[in-house]
Amino acid sequence: MIVSSIPILFIDLVGSFLMIVLSFLSLQLVFKLRKQDRDNLIWTYLWWICLALSCFAVSRSAGHILKDILLMGGQKRIWGIIRPYSGAINTTMFIVVGSVTLFFERIWIIYQLILKDRLALQSAHKELLFLNQNLEDLVEERTNALVASEHKYRKIFEVSKDMIMVAAKDGTIVNLNPSGYNLLGMNSEDDQIENRNVRDFLADAGSWPRIVASVESERSVENVELDLVTVDGTRRRILLGGSMADDVDNDEEIIHFLVKDIEKRKVMEEQLAQADKLASIGELSSGVAHEINNPLGVILGYTQLLLRGENSASERYSDLKTIEKHVRNCKAIVEDLLSFSRKSETDKQMLDIHQVIDAVLIFVQHHSHIEHITIEKDYNPTVHPLLIDEKKIKQVLINLVVNAIHAVGEKGYIQISTDLSEPTNELLVKVKDDGHGIEPKYLKKIFDPFFTTKSTGEGTGLGLSVSYGIIKNHGGHIYVESKPGAGTTFTVTLPTALTLPEN
Amino acid sequence: MNRYVAKLPMLTGVSAGLLMFADPALATQTHGQPEGLYVHQMAHIFFLISMGSLDFWLRQRNLTEQRGWKYIQFSAVLFILWNIDAAAVHFLDEHLDILGITKIDLWHIKIENSQRHDSITILYYLMKLDHLLCVPAMFFLYFGLKTILKTTDNAAGDKAQS
Numbered sequence: 112m113i114v115s116s117i118p119i120l121f122i123d124l125v126g127s128f129l130m131i132v133l134s135f136l137s138l139q140l141v142f143k144l145r146k147q148d149r150d151n152l153i154w155t156y157l158w159w160i161c162l163a164l165s166c167f168a169v170s171r172s173a174g175h176i177l178k179d180i181l182l183m184g185g186q187k188r189i190w191g192i193i194r195p196y197s198g199a200i201n202t203t204m205f206i207v208v209g210s211v212t213l214f215f216e217r218i219w220i221i222y223q224l225i226l227k228d229r230l231a232l233q234s235a236h237k238e239l240l241f242l243n244q245n246l247e248d249l250v251e252e253r254t255n256a257l258v259a260s261e262h263k264y265r266k267i268f269e270v271s272k273d274m275i276m277v278a279a280k281d282g283t284i285v286n287l288n289p290s291g292y293n294l295l296g297m298n299s300e301d302d303q304i305e306n307r308n309v310r311d312f313l314a315d316a317g318s319w320p321r322i323v324a325s326v327e328s329e330r331s332v333e334n335v336e337l338d339l340v341t342v343d344g345t346r347r348r349i350l351l352g353g354s355m356a357d358d359v360d361n362d363e364e365i366i367h368f369l370v371k372d373i374e375k376r377k378v379m380e381e382q383l384a385q386a387d388k389l390a391s392i393g394e395l396s397s398g399v400a401h402e403i404n405n406p407l408g409v410i411l412g413y414t415q416l417l418l419r420g421e422n423s424a425s426e427r428y429s430d431l432k433t434i435e436k437h438v439r440n441c442k443a444i445v446e447d448l449l450s451f452s453r454k455s456e457t458d459k460q461m462l463d464i465h466q467v468i469d470a471v472l473i474f475v476q477h478h479s480h481i482e483h484i485t486i487e488k489d490y491n492p493t494v495h496p497l498l499i500d501e502k503k504i505k506q507v508l509i510n511l512v513v514n515a516i517h518a519v520g521e522k523g524y525i526q527i528s529t530d531l532s533e534p535t536n537e538l539l540v541k542v543k544d545d546g547h548g549i550e551p552k553y554l555k556k557i558f559d560p561f562f563t564t565k566s567t568g569e570g571t572g573l574g575l576s577v578s579y580g581i582i583k584n585h586g587g588h589i590y591v592e593s594k595p596g597a598g599t600t601f602t603v604t605l606p607t608a609l610t611l612p613e614n
Numbered sequence: 615m616n617r618y619v620a621k622l623p624m625l626t627g628v629s630a631g632l633l634m635f636a637d638p639a640l641a642t643q644t645h646g647q648p649e650g651l652y653v654h655q656m657a658h659i660f661f662l663i664s665m666g667s668l669d670f671w672l673r674q675r676n677l678t679e680q681r682g683w684k685y686i687q688f689s690a691v692l693f694i695l696w697n698i699d700a701a702a703v704h705f706l707d708e709h710l711d712i713l714g715i716t717k718i719d720l721w722h723i724k725i726e727n728s729q730r731h732d733s734i735t736i737l738y739y740l741m742k743l744d745h746l747l748c749v750p751a752m753f754f755l756y757f758g759l760k761t762i763l764k765t766t767d768n769a770a771g772d773k774a775q776s
Binding site: 112113114115116117118119120122123125126127129130133134136137140141143144147148157161164168182183195198199201202203205206208209210212213215216219 | 650653654657658660661663664665667668671672674675717718720721722723724725726727732735739742743744745746748749752753755756759760762763766767770
């Protein structure tokens, strides 16, 4: 087949020329790209590709153009000499372009890593520059924030109503807040707590290793009930919680404790339990008293009937009198039981409590030998008259004063005071003595009917029970505080409202 | 040491004798004409593979989503086609005795086909126009670079403005 060689020659010549032109134009573009960012590895890579392609284009196109010109000019021999060199250069350029191109993936990964590092470096540089320029401000800002934070937490530490204590594992107290000092009966300004040991303040020192073991194993301890002994020897019940922490000053671990004083709560719980117990006993007593009261009335009636027909000098009359006396005693006890169970009737009037107390004191002074006992009155003049059953309140006060006289013995001091409580505005009547006090084990039973520490025949054990019933019947409360050897204080509270609750 | 020095003249004599009466060892391989052709064909295959790898990695790195790199990908594909074309023409020219090309005059050539298949002759003629592939490949490379440059110029402008 004979074909025209013009298209081949034309495309060969024009194409070769265009290859050279385009390769150099591409090289120029990459040159501009590189000029923009000389550190850009991708542009450098493209620069090498374009350079290799330009060399390839020149070697190949120049060879083709030369070939076409020489062959058209009949210089086949000259082309025969040049041809191997042109072909070899051309082949070499293929390999160079191919080799450079193969590195694209590796170059791209390296470029991405460089970019990442550069960004990180730029970010670090910016941060460093910012820190350098604003270091003083930043330090001041941080210091202020630290001071504010320290102040805030110091405030919490200082004003906390609960005891906050920092202690080492061996029990050495490192820090204690003012509430802690108060709880331990110490003065935060005068007394030094540092280097004292927690064990010194625990009623059971053996509980400390158990607490530490628990904190070490669990990293914290919660709601441990303990008895604390204050510096003056008073026991207070506490609820302790703690957690392990690292000491900022050294590598040792320390324990942060939060201690709640639950003494008041416990006392209230005990008082509530006591009130429940007394209410139950009252119900029982009331039932028994009612059942006994009627037969006693019959016995007394018949005894008095028999007495009328008897000669007062006879032995039978004397026997009947003995029966009458003991029946009357029994009736008195029954009456007391009814008073305790709040079943007895009351006759309440508006009275001045101070006059009632004065009358009681006069009565007691006439009937007891209290020459060496100092009785002091401390009345609050703002106390107004209140609605009370005079007879029964007098009975309560006599009981309390007589008990106080028995407690102080032949010589002592008794104080009767009145006041108004805040904010309930209740009347407080306190009977305080400096007698032998009451042992803690008796305090819970003191208002129980028939409980007495006196010898048989000296008391029925109903005095305080009756007083308790009477005060409860008035809508009030009666408490006792006592320390063995340090005296006893009975506190009676009575509502000052003009109208009493119906119950 | 002296013992070795004493033996030196004897060793020199033996060595000189061996060199004087030596035969050709034929240790160096000679390279005939076909080697150049094979190297050239291999270079085409190597160029083809490298362009194929470029195309693969451009897709793999999602660079083809950018217009500039997309053009460069087109360029790589066209270079692959060009390599196939060029290698095929060389193969037909040099390896097979199917075609015989004779220059009739300045503007005509005669293509003799031993198989008498005109399709091969026409294909050969068309494949001889390989610049129709490599020139567009260079063209796409140029446009790709131009687009990248434009993009970086715009980015640099935006950066300078901000």
